[in-house]
Amino acid sequence: MIRYAAIVWAFLLASMAFVCDAQPLRTVPSVDVNKYAGKWYEIASFPQRFQKGCHCTTAEYELCDRGYVIVHNRCRKDGPNGKVKEAWGKAFIQKNSGNAKLKVRFRWPFSGKYWIIDLADNYSYAVVSHPNKKYLWILSRSPQMSTDTYQAILARLEKKGFDLEKLRRTDQVCK
Structure with missing residues (x-):
């Protein structure tokens, strides 16, 4: 019985240590959706099944007078000159999130x-993610990002507990 209690106690302590080490993901305090709207280039991401074979990936956000954001994602399949693949969606801003959380x-x-979760003042x-940290996109207003900016973003992501081994740069050399 004492041995069983010791095993349960050890398991509980290990579980508590895991919970304490897990950093909850925080968003930026606020986002001006008018400034956020427009075209973004994917600089790097955690590879996702729905983006397999994508090159030159972009996302465009347009405010809609119906209270949501129109999302238009594009990429070129299987190479920089490949066929354009598009996906259209809607984003809904979560109330009381400072416009930083959307569905x-x-x-x-x-x-x-x-x-x-990260946004330049200008x-x-x-940087966009999901609270489970299984999704990650680094976006830029231009197809290229300076090495210094990219490295600073990576340092902040590492502090937030992201596994940067999964991060892949996106080919943005397209015509």
Whole structure:
């Protein structure tokens, strides 16, 4: 019985240590959706099944007078000169989130959490994730990002507990 209690106690302590080490993901305090709207280039991401074979990936956000954001994602399949693949969706801003948490829906009724976790003061770059940290996109207003900016973003992501071994740069050399 004492041995069983010791095993349970050890398990509970290990579980508590895991919970204490797990850093909850935080978003930026606020986002001006008018400044955020427009075209973004994917600089790097955690590879996702729905983006397989994509090159020159972009996302465009347009405010809609119906209270949501129109999302238009594009990429070139299997190479920089490949066929254009497009996906259209809607993003709904979560109330009381400072506009930093959205739910994006490409196919009804399924939606995904889109959290803006890092954002340049001048809106030249943004970092987007999901609270489970399994999704990650580094976005820029231009197809290329300076090495210094990219490295600074990576340092902040590492402090937030992201596994940067999974991060892949996106080919943005397109015509």
